[in-house]
Amino acid sequence: MRKIENSELNRKSIEDFKNAAKTPLIIVLDDIRSLNNIGSVFRTSDAFLLEKIYLCGITAIPPNKEIHKTALGATETVTWEYRQNVIEVIQELKQENVEVFAVEQVEKSVFLHDFEVDVSKKYALVFGNEVFGVAQEAVEACDGCIEIPQLGTKHSLNIAVSAGIVIWDLFQKLSKKS
Numbered sequence: 001m002r003k004i005e006n007s008e009l010n011r012k013s014i015e016d017f018k019n020a021a022k023t024p025l026i027i028v029l030d031d032i033r034s035l036n037n038i039g040s041v042f043r044t045s046d047a048f049l050l051e052k053i054y055l056c057g058i059t060a061i062p063p064n065k066e067i068h069k070t071a072l073g074a075t076e077t078v079t080w081e082y083r084q085n086v087i088e089v090i091q092e093l094k095q096e097n098v099e100v101f102a103v104e105q106v107e108k109s110v111f112l113h114d115f116e117v118d119v120s121k122k123y124a125l126v127f128g129n130e131v132f133g134v135a136q137e138a139v140e141a142c143d144g145c146i147e148i149p150q151l152g153t154k155h156s157l158n159i160a161v162s163a164g165i166v167i168w169d170l171f172q173k174l175s176k177k178s
Contacts, residue, residue, distance in 0.1 A: 018077070022051040023050050023175075024174065025048070025050045025051060025122070025125070025167065025170055026054065026122070026125070027050060027052070027127070028054045028056060028124055028125065028127065030057050030086040030128050030134065031059060031086075031128060031135075032060075032127070034130060035066035036066065036067075036069065037159045038060060042078055044160070044163055044167055045078045046071075051079065052080065053079070053081075054082075056082075056083050056085065061082045062075035070160075086126070087138060090142060093124045094141075098122045099121050100124045100126065101115075101126070101142055101144050101146050102125075102134040102145045103127055103148070103163075104133050104134040104146075105147050110144060111146075113149065115169075115170075119174060125163075125167070126138055127163055128159075148162060148166065
């Protein structure tokens with residue numbers, strides 16, 4: 001095996017990325033404190049050609065050198081929008097026939113491996129504050145909740161890790177069925 005050189009990766013230009021067909025997946029980050037987490041979610045969203053990121057509440061916005069450290073330019077490719085109120089974003093997405101799911105541990109959540117996608121639909125995933133998670137009001141506004149099964153003692157994952165796991169899972173499911 002030979003490690004592939006950067007020049008061999010066939011990376012998209014910013015213009016190619018903007019013009020590419022997107023994965024029908026939107027990310028909503030609400031009250032995310034860590035600039036590194038925000039940057040990581042941008043980078044993951046770029047990797048899987050996600051449609052858009054909404055940054056809500058106290059979530060910082062680009063340009064920001066701390067976000068850039070982990071985003072590595074993904075703030076220039078992934079479409080994003082700042083909105084103060086996450087509930088308004090959720091309601092607007094639902095009015096646009098987007099299925100909105102909080103990623104949170106709640107009663108009657110669906111484990112990620114059991115979550116089934118409909119390729120004719122667009123999805124949005126809401127991720128909440130690193131300490132308090134998705135606000136109860138936002139959970140109630142969503143169509144449902146997806147939970148990442150966890151078997152250890154912590155039952156808590158870093159927001160960027162959670163986003164990576166759920167984005168990868170839904171990307172695979174949407175890709176296999178399309």
